[in-house]
Amino acid sequence: MSNLATMHPSEVRQLIRNNELVKPTSGWASGYTQANLAILKKELAFEFLLFCQRNQKPCPLIDVTEPGSPIPQLSAPEADIRTDIPKYRVYRHGELVEEVTDIVKFWNDDMVAFLIGCSFTFEHPLMNNGIAIRHIEENCNVPMYKTNIPTVKAGRFEGPTVVSMRPVPEQAVVRAVQVTSRFPAVHGAPLHIGNPVSIGIQDINEPDFGDRVTIKEGEVPVFWACGVTPQAVAMHVKPELMITHAPGHMFITDLRDERFGVI
């Protein structure tokens, strides 16, 4: 499977659809944009869409399906959102009830799928600029933290912004801001540089999600808005039914990462 990195997204999705790849998708179909998934019933879709529109840094929408259609028409018109993700989580009233490899039996005409940008898209440009990504080096998940930065409320959706953290050498912090500013459609520039306490993070070694990573002498913690935010906020509303990807098991679109660079 060493060629997963160089395969086209449609080939990788075919393997996923056949349940031959029930694993995290990091590094697959390199250069193509991967996305977080949130599926809600239409009744909540307007408010959730408005929430994403009002909070574009944590909730950058890549694609939203037509109500009832499982086809992500703009990002992967030959894909099926019900089968093409390696692992899904099904939540009822905010409680995780099941992990499954397809959601065909849960799908109905009343559903809207939201595909939300993911930090993978800006990690490659950072690496291309010589800024190593610690959680990739340490082969673990990115550390994520709840902050005291509120999101902007929309209808029933509200709550704190979740951020991801990457340690950056002091002399590379400016470049990290420049590089990620090019990608406003996938979290964009950092939300905060430096002191974690200023944004309500009491202990940098105790992330709320993901794993702790090493911060070396001369490195500064840099915080970006995180795509976990909309899921966390939606969960808070305890919708009757909500389906997401399992952490790390993303949807691979046909869109190239570079497409999201604004200049």
Add this chain to the structure above:
Amino acid sequence: MSNLATMHPSEVRQLIRNNELVKPTSGWASGYTQANLAILKKELAFEFLLFCQRNQKPCPLIDVTEPGSPIPQLSAPEADIRTDIPKYRVYRHGELVEEVTDIVKFWNDDMVAFLIGCSFTFEHPLMNNGIAIRHIEENCNVPMYKTNIPTVKAGRFEGPTVVSMRPVPEQAVVRAVQVTSRFPAVHGAPLHIGNPVSIGIQDINEPDFGDRVTIKEGEVPVFWACGVTPQAVAMHVKPELMITHAPGHMFITDLRDERFGVI
């Protein structure tokens, strides 16, 4: 009234609310973002929001009100969308039925107001970069054209992209791309540079909306996505009731233009 340019948006809106300024808003409260208005009933709001999300270049959303609330909470929390625009247009089933200076009698709990970015926001940075704006020099409206560039359909909303055109000296075209690329949230980079026929414009001297402007020797027509697009598309759906600003009579927000620059 020569101090209108230097007044704060809240002061200008107060004069507008008192019907003391029933005029186009260009140049007022300089440096603050002005916006196009489209009001629709909630029944159409999800589809229209989705349309804007899918077509961010022509439809950059600045603010969307909570259903039934006339307060643009994010862009001007002390304003009232029903009174603070100099002139409105009321459409029933796609037909203009009335021009009014407030819409209090039309407003009800079922309505959602969409404030959509406007090219004024990137014209100032162009001028600050030494690129003169011809329609300002010639004291007329910007020329706008229907193109053969389709928008991405969302529910009932679909139709061609409308563009605005500014002649730019050949040697300044690259800079014009750079400067406007900084503002993806207000139309962003041009959609097309050069030959109008390539995007379906048969006669550059016959704009579909606005006024013809002079294109001088050595100048290239540069086309940006235009905020008239969502209104044109919405009109096509012939909604029972739709309210917009009258052309040139914009909503003045409390947000500074520079806030929309991504880098």
